[in-house]
Amino acid sequence: MVFTVSVLTVLFGCTSLKTGTETFYEGAAMGYRGLIRVQVGIDRGTITEITVVESSEDKAVGTAAMEELADLVLMYNTTELDAISGATETSKGFLAAVENAIIVP
Numbered sequence: 001m002v003f004t005v006s007v008l009t010v011l012f013g014c015t016s017l018k019t020g021t022e023t024f025y026e027g028a029a030m031g032y033r034g035l036i037r038v039q040v041g042i043d044r045g046t047i048t049e050i051t052v053v054e055s056s057e058d059k060a061v062g063t064a065a066m067e068e069l070a071d072l073v074l075m076y077n078t079t080e081l082d083a084i085s086g087a088t089e090t091s092k093g094f095l096a097a098v099e100n101a102i103i104v105p
Contacts, residue, residue, distance in 0.1 A: 021043050021044060022041050022042065022043040022048055022049075023041070023042055023043075024039050024040065024041050024042075024049075025039070025040050025042065025101040025102060026038065026039050026040075026053065026101055027040065027096075027097045027098060027099065027100030027101025027102070027103075028054075028097050028100060029092075029093045029094075029096035029097040029099075029100055030093050030096075031055065031056070031057050031062065031089060031090045031092075031093030031094065031097075032057060032058075032062065032087070032089035032090045032093065033056040033057050033058065033062070033090075034055075034056030034057075035054060035055075035056065036052065036054070036055045036056075036057065036066070036090075036093045036094050036097045037052070037053045037054035037055070037097060038050055038051065038052055038053060038094070038097045038098055038101055039051045039053050039101070040098055040101040040102055042102060046077055047073055047074055047077050047098075047102070048074070049074075050070040050073060050074065050098060052066055052070075052094075057087075057090045057093075058087075058090075061086060061087050061090070062087055062090040064084075064087075065084040065086075065087035065090050065091055065094070066090065066091075066094045068084055069081060069084060069091060069094050069095060070094075073095075073098060079095045079098050079099045079102075081095060083095075
């Protein structure tokens with residue numbers, strides 16, 4: 001999994017778009033059913049917004065897990081979170097995608 005995430009980071013890189021004081025970055029990683037691609041907004045070192053741009057995850061379980069994790073990432077301003085029970089691989093992929101967006105290579 002670590003190798004896959006590293007390869008995806010190299011392939012997709014980290015793109016950015018600045019609007020006012022907020023900058024948006026994109027990151028990607030593999031989830032349970034395929035690629036998860038996110039856009040993350042950061043303003044003065046704080047994660048302000050997370051949007052799932054692309055995902056093949058299950059609409060019920062996977063989407064719910066990513067929404068819950070997005071809320072937690074925004075609340076605690078970190079990706080150092082536990083996976084959602086029943087959606088472990090989706091959780092790991094989502095958190096890795098967010099991490100890949102915000103880490104400067």
